Amino acid sequence: MSFQRVQEKLNILADAAKYDVSCSSSGSNRTNKNKGLGDASASGICHTYTEDGRCVSLLKILLTNHCIFDCAYCVTRKSNDIKRAAFKVQEVVDLTMNFYRRNYIEGLFLSSGIFKSADYTMERLVAVAKKLRLEENFNGYIHLKSIPGASDELMREAGLYADRLSVNIEIPTEKGLKLLAPDKNRADFIKPMEKVKNEIIQYKSEKKIIRSTPKYAPAGQSTQMIVGASGENDMQIMYTSNYFYKNFNLKRVYYSGYVPISYDTRLPQIGTPVPMLRENRLYQTDWLLRFYGFNIEEILNEQNQSLDLDIDPKLGWALRNMHEFPVDINKADKRMLARIPGLGMKSVFKILNARRYRQLNWDHLKAIGVAFNRAQYFMVCASNQFEKRDLTPEKIKGLILQNSKSKYTSMLSNQLNLFG
């Protein structure tokens, strides 16, 4: 391996891959075999964090940034004048093995620009994973991109070596996609996703009968949407997300605030701030759907098409549904506890355990770590001190904002100014 050439390629191809936000290494159950290298950690490990605060868990690179497509939002689009490079299969294998041996990474996340054809590209990605698994006995995490348009046979093979597969739908609506990536259509993204979904189901059911059935993409599938590039509102984004969770059994949908990289007039101009706060609210909503038992229609609907920026979506929901409150901490079921603003699932778990032994009062709840500032307006406990005033939702919101300091305060005033 020639150090200098690999160094140059790594710089170009890691830089090009960084807009893919997924870096998760969790959810796989692959174990070390035959005293080889690696063992997937079910919870995933972030080995370091970049200065933008994002987790670095995998060696995330493109195999090449040569691409035959010209999607406006993408930094490796054909018409962009940038340095191009391509890794050899062996170079990626060597980098992965040596980074892994030093405990820098959990594994490899390999994506690629499309060169020649979808199948030609997918074949190279599969070749890297295959070599790592079969020749190097590597049992760490491998995340491969499913290339839209790749053949079913290649997708099947990919799943045998990879822990996770993903296709980024990137643009939440078909209309946006038409505008920004006229060469692509939604059906091309969906086909490999559908294939992988069906294979996962099939391998799982076969495994129940024949234990030696190999693993197939044990960490499932994920996708990513760009936020703030093509004018969609939060409702459109989250309904699309919900559609993919429901219909393709996705493990994760990622939301990536658009980082302006182009002077294309169809897109936000360079220098426009990345919508990080909006991205954060979308993730909070995603969590409410996956872990807190909310339905998407409760949070976003025709009357509320956008998430509040100044308060979190659960608080927003609570303020619109004051008839559900106050909740009695010592009696309510898990579902309702999880709906109280200021209570996370860990607090809910502790409350459910602790209240078996005694009636809980404010002191217990504070010690457990409930966010009192938000929770106090929505609950009662074993204490005669509770919010007795008949406050309007607006008043409560005002009181909460007054007594809290959001890490987004400065950003919030900026963004609010932007929208007038």
Add this chain to the structure above:
Amino acid sequence: METTLVYDGTFDGFLTCVFMAYEMKLKAVSIVKEKHFQEPMFGNWDLVNTEPDKANRVWAGLKKKMSANELQRFYYAFLSEKPTVENTIYQAILYVFQSKNNVASDFGNVHILQLSKLTKNVSREKHRMEAFVRFKLTKDGIYFANIEPDFNVLPLIKRHFEKRYADQKWLIYDLSRKYGIYYNLESVELISLELDRNFDPSKTSTEFFAPIELEFQQLWQDYFKSTNIKSRKNMKLHIQHVPKRYWKYLSEKQ
């Protein structure tokens, strides 16, 4: 009157103290490590010899009262090495033995809650060490890493590294506690090292490390830089995830 029980600092030693406190029917007990012990002005004190049999009996007794997960919290909390951790655990154990039902998850009890908080601290440190260990290939082919964790987590991370790095010799050394775990391709052993006087744990000198080691560190540093998105810079979040005290042994932060 309070009795102070002094022990050698091992978990078995601590459990032996718990056994003795029960056997001697002591009312008020304080348990301290030998190295932290100062003779009290009032009250009695006693040096307790570690007896694995007695320790095992206490442990087996606890095991009957709770789930495996809950039991594990007692060991994790102990490894925090916090000055009064022995008394927190002792109080929690008393509460568990006094109660008929399983109270190990009664987070309304101040000792149980404190225990679970310590456990959380220790597990976080364990997880961090699984992430922040940076192996460097030595001239004699051993992947070597030095760490200085806040808590004594080597016993907890052993299994993780053993399962993962089965085909390479490796050594993780705790510089502040002066012991390490070494995997010899067969099994993991505890070792202590006489570090060379010229050895600087925050540097990678070719006196000790393989030349190729520097190349991979360079590639890793490059990768770390390339994967950052400048327009999203957020140092506060960065430092929250990678606290500064860990930086000196992270090659990407040099």
